[in-house]
Protein backbone atom coordinates (compact mmCIF):
# COMPACT_ATOMS: atom_id res chain seq x y z
CA UNK A 400 0.00 0.00 0.00
CA UNK A 401 1.34 3.44 -0.85
CA UNK A 402 0.72 6.80 0.81
CA UNK A 403 -2.20 7.79 -1.46
CA UNK A 404 -3.94 4.48 -0.93
CA UNK A 405 -3.54 4.84 2.84
CA UNK A 406 -4.99 8.36 2.77
CA UNK A 407 -7.90 7.12 0.63
CA UNK A 408 -8.63 4.24 3.01
CA UNK A 409 -8.48 6.52 6.04
CA UNK A 410 -11.34 8.54 4.52
CA UNK A 411 -13.68 5.54 4.79
CA UNK A 412 -16.32 6.62 7.38
CA UNK A 413 -16.32 3.10 8.77
CA UNK A 414 -12.99 3.89 10.46
CA UNK A 415 -12.81 6.09 13.55
CA UNK A 416 -9.96 8.51 13.13
CA UNK A 417 -7.15 7.99 15.63
CA UNK A 418 -9.02 5.38 17.70
CA UNK A 419 -5.77 3.41 18.03
CA UNK A 420 -3.94 6.34 19.65
CA UNK A 421 -5.57 5.92 23.06
CA UNK A 422 -6.61 2.28 23.18
CA UNK A 423 -4.96 -0.44 25.22
CA UNK A 424 -3.87 -2.38 22.09
CA UNK A 425 -5.69 -5.48 23.27
CA UNK A 426 -7.23 -6.16 19.86
CA UNK A 427 -8.44 -9.66 20.81
CA UNK A 428 -10.74 -8.06 23.37
CA UNK A 429 -11.57 -4.88 21.50
CA UNK A 430 -15.14 -4.27 20.34
CA UNK A 431 -13.99 -1.71 17.78
CA UNK A 432 -11.89 -3.87 15.48
CA UNK A 433 -14.30 -3.25 12.59
CA UNK A 434 -13.84 0.50 13.02
CA UNK A 435 -10.06 0.52 13.35
CA UNK A 436 -7.88 1.04 10.28
CA UNK A 437 -4.80 -0.04 12.22
CA UNK A 438 -6.44 -3.38 12.96
CA UNK A 439 -7.61 -3.82 9.35
CA UNK A 440 -4.12 -3.25 7.98
CA UNK A 441 -2.59 -5.57 10.58
CA UNK A 442 -5.04 -8.34 9.70
CA UNK A 443 -4.24 -8.07 6.01
CA UNK A 444 -0.58 -8.60 6.84
CA UNK A 445 -1.31 -11.55 9.14
CA UNK A 446 -3.27 -13.17 6.31
CA UNK A 447 -0.19 -13.00 4.13
CA UNK A 448 2.42 -15.48 5.47
CA UNK A 449 5.16 -14.11 3.20
CA UNK A 450 4.72 -10.62 4.68
CA UNK A 451 5.25 -12.07 8.18
CA UNK A 452 8.29 -14.15 7.35
CA UNK A 453 11.46 -12.29 8.36
CA UNK A 454 13.46 -14.36 5.86
CA UNK A 455 11.20 -13.42 2.97
CA UNK A 456 11.94 -10.48 0.71
CA UNK A 457 8.30 -9.39 0.93
CA UNK A 458 8.66 -8.76 4.68
CA UNK A 459 11.57 -6.36 4.14
CA UNK A 460 9.94 -4.74 1.14
CA UNK A 461 6.84 -3.99 3.21
CA UNK A 462 8.92 -2.60 6.05
CA UNK A 463 10.78 -0.39 3.64
CA UNK A 464 7.45 0.77 2.15
CA UNK A 465 6.18 1.68 5.63
CA UNK A 466 9.29 3.80 6.32
CA UNK A 467 9.02 5.46 2.95
CA UNK A 468 5.33 6.18 3.44
CA UNK A 469 5.97 7.60 6.92
CA UNK A 470 8.68 9.86 5.53
CA UNK A 471 6.37 11.15 2.80
CA UNK A 472 3.53 11.76 5.28
CA UNK A 473 5.85 13.70 7.59
CA UNK A 474 7.10 15.76 4.66
CA UNK A 475 3.54 16.53 3.52
CA UNK A 476 2.40 17.51 7.00
CA UNK A 477 5.49 19.69 7.49
CA UNK A 478 4.85 21.41 4.16
CA UNK A 479 1.20 22.02 5.05
CA UNK A 480 2.11 23.52 8.43
CA UNK A 481 5.06 25.53 7.12
CA UNK A 482 7.73 23.65 9.10
CA UNK A 483 11.13 23.27 7.48
CA UNK A 484 12.26 19.79 8.50
CA UNK A 485 15.49 20.07 6.56
CA UNK A 486 16.72 22.71 9.03
CA UNK A 487 18.65 20.82 11.70
CA UNK A 488 18.18 22.22 15.18
CA UNK A 489 21.05 21.00 17.41
CA UNK A 490 19.25 22.28 20.51
CA UNK A 491 16.29 20.01 19.78
CA UNK A 492 18.38 16.89 20.45
CA UNK A 493 19.49 18.27 23.82
CA UNK A 494 15.92 19.24 24.65
CA UNK A 495 14.72 15.70 23.89
CA UNK A 496 17.45 14.22 26.07
CA UNK A 497 16.54 16.59 28.86
CA UNK A 498 12.86 15.64 28.64
CA UNK A 499 13.74 11.95 28.74
CA UNK A 500 15.92 12.41 31.83
CA UNK A 501 13.22 14.42 33.60
CA UNK A 502 10.63 11.73 32.84
CA UNK A 503 13.08 9.03 34.01
CA UNK A 504 13.60 10.81 37.30
CA UNK A 505 9.92 11.39 37.95
CA UNK A 506 8.39 9.63 40.95
CA UNK A 507 5.49 8.34 38.80
CA UNK A 508 8.01 6.62 36.54
CA UNK A 509 9.68 5.02 39.54
CA UNK A 510 6.43 3.77 41.04
CA UNK A 511 5.17 2.28 37.76
CA UNK A 512 8.55 0.63 37.21
CA UNK A 513 8.51 -0.76 40.72
CA UNK A 514 5.04 -2.14 40.01
CA UNK A 515 5.95 -4.13 36.90
CA UNK A 516 9.06 -5.52 38.59
CA UNK A 517 7.04 -6.53 41.64
CA UNK A 518 4.48 -8.31 39.45
CA UNK A 519 7.22 -10.48 37.93
CA UNK A 520 8.55 -11.28 41.39
CA UNK A 521 5.06 -12.13 42.64
CA UNK A 522 4.41 -14.59 39.81
CA UNK A 523 7.85 -16.16 40.27
CA UNK A 524 7.24 -16.62 43.99
CA UNK A 525 3.71 -17.96 43.60
CA UNK A 526 3.95 -20.17 40.51
CA UNK A 527 3.48 -23.26 42.71
CA UNK A 528 0.03 -22.05 43.79
CA UNK A 529 -1.30 -22.39 40.26
CA UNK A 530 -0.10 -26.00 40.07
CA UNK A 531 -1.71 -26.72 43.44
CA UNK A 532 -4.93 -25.15 42.22
CA UNK A 533 -4.91 -27.30 39.11
CA UNK A 534 -4.49 -30.44 41.24
CA UNK A 535 -7.31 -29.31 43.49
CA UNK A 536 -9.58 -28.75 40.48
CA UNK A 537 -8.74 -32.16 39.03
CA UNK A 538 -9.67 -33.73 42.38
CA UNK A 539 -13.00 -31.90 42.38
CA UNK A 540 -13.69 -33.18 38.87
CA UNK A 541 -13.06 -36.76 40.05
CA UNK A 542 -15.14 -36.66 43.21
CA UNK A 543 -18.07 -34.58 42.05
CA UNK A 544 -19.93 -34.62 38.78
CA UNK A 545 -21.92 -31.59 39.90
CA UNK A 546 -19.19 -29.10 40.83
CA UNK A 547 -17.76 -27.41 37.79
CA UNK A 548 -14.27 -26.03 38.38
CA UNK A 549 -13.98 -24.82 34.77
CA UNK A 550 -15.70 -21.56 35.63
CA UNK A 551 -13.24 -20.84 38.42
CA UNK A 552 -10.30 -21.78 36.18
CA UNK A 553 -11.57 -19.45 33.45
CA UNK A 554 -11.92 -16.59 35.92
CA UNK A 555 -8.40 -17.10 37.24
CA UNK A 556 -7.00 -17.23 33.70
CA UNK A 557 -8.90 -14.09 32.81
CA UNK A 558 -7.62 -12.00 35.70
CA UNK A 559 -4.05 -13.20 35.16
CA UNK A 560 -4.34 -12.17 31.49
CA UNK A 561 -5.57 -8.74 32.60
CA UNK A 562 -2.75 -8.25 35.12
CA UNK A 563 -0.13 -9.31 32.59
CA UNK A 564 -1.56 -7.24 29.77
CA UNK A 565 -1.36 -4.00 31.75
CA UNK A 566 1.75 -4.82 33.77
CA UNK A 567 4.13 -2.94 31.45
CA UNK A 568 1.60 -0.79 29.64
CA UNK A 569 0.82 1.18 32.81
CA UNK A 570 4.47 2.27 32.95
CA UNK A 571 4.81 2.90 29.21
CA UNK A 572 1.73 5.12 29.14
CA UNK A 573 2.69 7.02 32.28
CA UNK A 574 6.10 7.67 30.75
CA UNK A 575 4.52 8.92 27.57
CA UNK A 576 2.16 11.16 29.59
CA UNK A 577 5.12 12.65 31.48
CA UNK A 578 7.14 13.27 28.31
CA UNK A 579 4.14 14.73 26.47
CA UNK A 580 3.40 17.05 29.41
CA UNK A 581 6.95 18.38 29.20
CA UNK A 582 6.59 18.95 25.44
CA UNK A 583 3.23 20.62 25.95
CA UNK A 584 4.75 23.14 28.39
CA UNK A 585 6.58 24.55 25.38
CA UNK A 586 3.59 24.54 23.04
CA UNK A 587 0.64 26.86 23.40
CA UNK A 588 -2.37 25.36 21.69
CA UNK A 589 -5.92 24.28 22.45
CA UNK A 590 -5.69 20.72 21.16
CA UNK A 591 -6.65 17.90 23.51
CA UNK A 592 -3.49 17.01 25.40
CA UNK A 593 -1.68 13.80 24.55
CA UNK A 594 -0.46 13.77 28.17
CA UNK A 595 -4.08 13.50 29.38
CA UNK A 596 -4.97 10.82 26.82
CA UNK A 597 -1.92 8.73 27.68
CA UNK A 598 -2.48 9.18 31.42
CA UNK A 599 -6.09 8.06 30.95
CA UNK A 600 -5.01 4.83 29.23
CA UNK A 601 -2.63 4.19 32.12
CA UNK A 602 -5.32 4.96 34.71
CA UNK A 603 -7.77 2.58 33.05
CA UNK A 604 -5.09 -0.12 33.11
CA UNK A 605 -4.55 0.58 36.82
CA UNK A 606 -8.31 0.35 37.53
CA UNK A 607 -8.60 -2.97 35.74
CA UNK A 608 -5.45 -4.35 37.35
CA UNK A 609 -6.60 -3.45 40.87
CA UNK A 610 -9.92 -5.23 40.25
CA UNK A 611 -8.09 -8.23 38.76
CA UNK A 612 -5.73 -8.54 41.75
CA UNK A 613 -8.68 -8.47 44.11
CA UNK A 614 -10.42 -11.26 42.23
CA UNK A 615 -7.17 -13.27 42.22
CA UNK A 616 -6.82 -12.78 45.97
CA UNK A 617 -10.36 -14.12 46.45
CA UNK A 618 -9.32 -17.39 44.75
CA UNK A 619 -6.05 -17.71 46.65
CA UNK A 620 -6.75 -16.60 50.19
CA UNK A 621 -3.19 -17.43 51.24
CA UNK A 622 -1.85 -14.75 48.88
CA UNK A 623 -3.82 -11.87 50.31
CA UNK A 624 -0.86 -10.53 52.31
CA UNK A 625 1.40 -10.53 49.24
CA UNK A 626 -1.23 -9.06 46.93
CA UNK A 627 -2.19 -6.15 49.18
CA UNK A 628 1.16 -4.31 48.74
CA UNK A 629 0.73 -4.50 44.95
CA UNK A 630 -2.80 -3.12 45.17
CA UNK A 631 -1.52 -0.41 47.50
CA UNK A 632 1.27 0.47 45.06
CA UNK A 633 -1.24 0.76 42.23
CA UNK A 634 -3.59 2.80 44.41
CA UNK A 635 -0.75 5.18 45.22
CA UNK A 636 0.20 5.45 41.55
CA UNK A 637 -3.44 6.12 40.60
CA UNK A 638 -3.83 8.86 43.20
CA UNK A 639 -0.63 10.59 42.16
CA UNK A 640 -1.39 10.27 38.43
CA UNK A 641 -4.87 11.74 38.95
CA UNK A 642 -3.36 14.66 40.84
CA UNK A 643 -0.69 15.26 38.20
CA UNK A 644 -3.11 14.91 35.29
CA UNK A 645 -6.41 16.26 36.64
CA UNK A 646 -8.02 16.32 33.17
CA UNK A 647 -7.04 12.78 32.24
CA UNK A 648 -10.25 11.08 33.34
CA UNK A 649 -12.36 13.47 31.25
CA UNK A 650 -10.18 13.12 28.13
CA UNK A 651 -12.36 11.92 25.24
CA UNK A 652 -10.74 8.95 23.53
CA UNK A 653 -11.84 8.70 19.88
CA UNK A 654 -14.48 5.99 19.61
CA UNK A 655 -14.33 4.66 23.16
CA UNK A 656 -15.62 7.77 24.91
CA UNK A 657 -17.87 9.08 22.14
CA UNK A 658 -21.51 8.48 21.34
CA UNK A 659 -21.80 5.73 18.74
Ligand code: SF4
Pocket residue numbers: 418419422423424425426429430431432435437438
Ligand atom coordinates in the same frame (compact mmCIF):
# COMPACT_ATOMS: atom_id res chain seq x y z
S1 SF4 B 1 -8.65 0.36 18.70
FE1 SF4 B 1 -9.03 -1.78 19.17
S2 SF4 B 1 -8.61 -2.86 17.30
FE2 SF4 B 1 -7.67 -0.85 17.10
S3 SF4 B 1 -5.52 -1.13 17.77
FE3 SF4 B 1 -6.76 -0.49 19.52
S4 SF4 B 1 -7.37 -2.38 20.55
FE4 SF4 B 1 -6.72 -2.91 18.47
